[in-house]
Amino acid sequence: MxxxxxxxxxxxxxxxxxxxxxxxxxxxxxWEVAASVGWLRPILFPPPSRLARSLYELxxxxxxxxxxxWVHFGITMQRILTGYAGALALAVPLGxxxxxxxxxxxxxxxxxxxxxxxxxxxxxxxxxxWFGTGEGxxxxxxxxxxxxxxxxxxxxxxxQVDPLLIRAAHSMDTGRLGIFTRVLLPAALPRMFAGAxxxxxxxxxxxxxxxxxxxxxxxxxxxxEARTFxxxxxxMVGMALLGVIGMLIAVMLQRIxxxxxxxxxxxxx
Amino acid sequence: xxxxxxxxxxxxxxxxxxxxxRFDSDGPALPPVLDxxxxxxxxxxxxxxxxxxxxxxxxxLNIIAxxxxxxxxxxxxxxxxxTRPGAxxxxxxxxxxxxxxxxxxxxxxxxxRNRGVPRGERGLRSAELLALVGLTGAQDKxxxxxxxxxxxxxxxxxxxxxxxDILLMDEPFGALDELxxxxxxxxxxxxxxxxxxxVVFVTHSIxxxxxxxxxxVVMAARPGRIVLERCISxxxxxxxxxxxxxxxxxxxxxALQ
Numbered sequence: 001m002x003x004x005x006x007x008x009x010x011x012x013x014x015x016x017x018x019x020x021x022x023x024x025x026x027x028x029x030x031w032e033v034a035a036s037v038g039w040l041r042p043i044l045f046p047p048p049s050r051l052a053r054s055l056y057e058l059x060x061x062x063x064x065x066x067x068x069x070w071v072h073f074g075i076t077m078q079r080i081l082t083g084y085a086g087a088l089a090l091a092v093p094l095g096x097x098x099x100x101x102x103x104x105x106x107x108x109x110x111x112x113x114x115x116x117x118x119x120x121x122x123x124x125x126x127x128x129x130w131f132g133t134g135e136g137x138x139x140x141x142x143x144x145x146x147x148x149x150x151x152x153x154x155x156x157x158x159x160q161v162d163p164l165l166i167r168a169a170h171s172m173d174t175g176r177l178g179i180f181t182r183v184l185l186p187a188a189l190p191r192m193f194a195g196a197x198x199x200x201x202x203x204x205x206x207x208x209x210x211x212x213x214x215x216x217x218x219x220x221x222x223x224x225e226a227r228t229f230x231x232x233x234x235x236m237v238g239m240a241l242l243g244v245i246g247m248l249i250a251v252m253l254q255r256i257x258x259x260x261x262x263x264x265x266x267x268x269x
Numbered sequence: 270x271x272x273x274x275x276x277x278x279x280x281x282x283x284x285x286x287x288x289x290x291r292f293d294s295d296g297p298a299l300p301p302v303l304d305x306x307x308x309x310x311x312x313x314x315x316x317x318x319x320x321x322x323x324x325x326x327x328x329x330l331n332i333i334a335x336x337x338x339x340x341x342x343x344x345x346x347x348x349x350x351x352t353r354p355g356a357x358x359x360x361x362x363x364x365x366x367x368x369x370x371x372x373x374x375x376x377x378x379x380x381x382r383n384r385g386v387p388r389g390e391r392g393l394r395s396a397e398l399l400a401l402v403g404l405t406g407a408q409d410k411x412x413x414x415x416x417x418x419x420x421x422x423x424x425x426x427x428x429x430x431x432x433x434d435i436l437l438m439d440e441p442f443g444a445l446d447e448l449x450x451x452x453x454x455x456x457x458x459x460x461x462x463x464x465x466x467x468v469v470f471v472t473h474s475i476x477x478x479x480x481x482x483x484x485x486v487v488m489a490a491r492p493g494r495i496v497l498e499r500c501i502s503x504x505x506x507x508x509x510x511x512x513x514x515x516x517x518x519x520x521x522x523x524a525l526q
Contacts, residue, residue: 168366173355
């Protein structure tokens with residue numbers, strides 16, 4: 001996208017993109033220098049030039065041998081997206097129902113608050129007993145983490161809909177179904193999207209732990225495997241790649257949001 | 270001469286008959302929100318309910334709208350007891366209550382759809398109404414992009430899209446600055462002249478009531494009741510310096526004490 005299309009002047013463009021990039025480059029340079037003059041021990045803090053070589057090694061030969069970056073990347077992406085999508089598919093309809101029925105909300109509040117507060121990774125041993133060390137336990141952990149966060153957000157989204165809007169729709173003799181589909185849903189969407197973003201963040205916190213057991217594929221497994229052999233360079237590359245996936249999905253969600261909620265993005269402008 | 274339903278045409282568009290309202294949460298010790306209200310509104314009459322906050326004027330409006338139930342007595346529209354919204358009643362709220370995810374035009378179309386206007390005609394109908402309230406250029410803007418006054422214009426257009434006989438307005442200009450407020454009062458009178466409706470308008474501004482009303486109904490609180498009714502036959506547009514209005518202002522002011 002061109003500068004003009006985004007409506008940014010030269011000064012704004014520098015402030016938004018150029019300056020932060022310079023900061024990153026400066027930090028990397030400092031790191032490189034610090035490692036080469038001996039302020040940082042390269043074995044503990046491999047310099048950026050070393051990381052670049054490791055990245056190349058990872059992309060071609062793979063680590064462990066034969067499992068390339070692309071495999072790790074693809075597997076992790078797949079696990080996160082399936083677990084996340086499954087969690088949303090369950091949490092959204094359930095949350096809508098609970099949000100609409102105050103009695104159900106009163107009944108489920110303690111369960112939701114408790115389940116949400118259980119640190120997901122503490123379920124790892126149980127998950128392995130229940131679902132084995134394969135894909136099942138990983139999906140379960142990611143799904144579990146995402147589900148409760150999303151559920152409580154959907155419930156809150158429905159409950160926080162401005163009652164005046166419901167009254168207005170009611171005064172126009174909108175039927176019950178109409179009030180749900182034409183008023184409640186669109187009114188709750190922004191908060192639901194916020195919940196989806198938070199929930200995805202949880203998915204990322206869980207994935208590394210979930211991939212620590214029973215697999216050598218996936219970025220979490222890569223990080224653990226490298227740690228065992230003091231390959232801090234590989235661990236760091238794995239971390240960075242997780243960051244890249246996180247950013248990619250966040251940008252994707254932002255695009256979907258801007259497309260689905262045009263009134264929100266226009267507000268911010 | 271035939272004795273059809275036309276013979277039963279009521280003399281009044283709205284009749285409020287011995288109406289009382291008490292909230293369950295209030296308990297029996299508190300006086301009722303509304304106590305034995307009697308009110309008749311003629312077709313195409315512009316009635317203003319005036320009173321301090323808490324006098325029950327909004328509750329009375331909501332009961333006429335069918336959004337709330339009376340505890341005793343009843344409200345009738347066209348001789349039929351009001352039990353639910355719709356059926357020829359359009360409502361305008363203080364905060365506009367526009368749907369933020371819809372553009373001005375789509376907000377009006379929402380109401381047109383409820384009125385049963387076929388899909389193909391909704392756009393035209395909405396454009397017409399938005400033009401009537403002076404909003405032709407801003408049709409595709411979202412409410413957040415409109416000023417408070419413009420939002421209320423959309424809200425009025427939306428209420429009109431229901432093609433109602435009755436317009437119920439709950440402090441519609443209460444959140445606007447004074448200049449915009451005066452502008453909107455004149456706009457409302459212009460629209461009302463173009464599309465005659467029975468209007469029940471709630472406000473706590475004496476001057477607003479004096480500028481707009483055919484009849485002012487002054488209410489007092491605890492228990493909510495009518496303490497004064499005055500008809501105003503002065504031609505519109507009215508000027509604030511009119512001695513008759515000043516006299517009325519004094520009388521209403523005293524009734525509100």
